[in-house]
Amino acid sequence: MLENVIAAYSEAVFDTDRDKALEVIHEAVAQGVTPEDIVFKVVIPSMESMIKAISEDFDANLAQHFMASQIASQVTDEMVALFQKSPETIGRVVIGTSHGDMHTLGKRIVSGCLRSLMIDVIDLGVNVSAERFVDAALEHNADIIAISSMMVHTARSEYACLAVRQLLKERQLEDRIKIIVGGAPYTWDTELYKVVQADAWASDGISAGKVIKDLIVEMHK
């Protein structure tokens, strides 16, 4: 039965049909599938197969990324509230747009994707200073600082990722907290993440889920 649920849910997500996806999940719950199984055996595998499909399919578009993350995040929130006991998360991320940047879409897609992968997300909003990124990461005991930039100057700015790196160095936090970046400038220049001294980058919001999950797993080894 779960296989059918996964197939129907995944198809609805790929077609950006939120109503259909929710209908599939609600029907499954009504037929006795536990909320835990919905998250761990339907939503997470579906998200992972979407990540794989996107990495192989150059033509997946932003609308699909957005809807996939929003649907998965909504289902996860709904199911987690019904769990027998609070779920263990695999790690924590603080996310925001870089200093001077007001663009929110990428951050929102990444956040939705991460939540559905059972990774805690602390959203710091837009135009976030380097100090705030680092302070928040410490305050929330985060593994990752995720910095989204939509414009070249906000990606390369000395007040953005470069400043976060500098603060991590000064406070000797580089082993404890990793930096991931994403956004349009990084897709136009795939070496840019090195210029801004990030540890990793992702080409889109959904793929960021895998990159961050892999980083966290590596750090916790």
Next chain:
Amino acid sequence: MITGMDRLVAAIKGEKADRIPVFCNLLDQGAKELGLMSLYDYYQRGEYVAEGQLKMREKYGYDNVWSLFYVGKEAELLGCKKILFSLDGPPNVEHFVIQSYDDIHNLEIPDDIIHHPVFAEELKCLQILKREVGGRYPICGYVTASMALPALLMGMDKWFELLFMGPPDVRDELLAKCSLFCQRHIAALRELGVDVIVYANPFGSTDFVPLPYIIKTGIPWMKQDLSAGTQGIVYYCGGARFNQVIEAIISQIGIETYYLSPLDDIAVGKQIVNGRGLTCGVINDIKLIDWSEQEIKQEVKRMLAAGMEGGKFLFGTILMPYKIPERNIRAMLDAAYEFGQF
């Protein structure tokens, strides 16, 4: 002496001037040319922007000038009260006019853009450009399509939420208002003598939405935006790819100029346009920051080899980042002038 307008007209007709038209989109760099300390100061006065545009065109020898200040100007015309200025990059919209669905109901579209106080400096700029280079160098204007404009008014993620998950009646009310603004903005720019109107619509790209969505939902709104005609309109998706969309746009809307994505295959794009209009090969100008002069020369040569055969082709850039070194701007233009000769 051959002018930029001569080159553009020749390209439109499929004829040969001395070389292909070269459109170079330098905006913020004008502040540096004028020795101004801040972009904020630069964009306060139409005279500054016009002078910056004229100086840069003269200095580098390319074929166009811009009346655009920054994209957020459209949001200011619709009530945006705060723009976030940077020292080295384009200004961002900081205050979103739409915070709730009530704000959509209350959104007012100005009847008269030309005499709107927020447009006063752009008007001044356009009048100077028209006086100084009108008829000799194409004056470019920028208009955001109805489907993309809400992103400037409420933020892209909120717009995605409304577009794909929100109440259809609210979504359509906003799109109708944005389309009305788009139509009036185009009419105003035409009345003021703008020759080329870059119609910016990332939602016309398959990087943003699926092709069936563009055909079913996007194109009807584009038709409404462009109901006064497609003369001088350039199809541009903010740098996102749209080769797969060209056929539908030509057959259903009739736009005649396609400003490709740097990620689109130029030869394929040109083949799809197939002599029915102009194709612009666009360089990945983010790479111009770090590329060597030799790498730039090779890239321009490759692009022109892919696009020049059969004419009806021009070379262009996206909005060039402030951090591109002047020597690299020159390297790009020198290569375009050299390999773009007929």
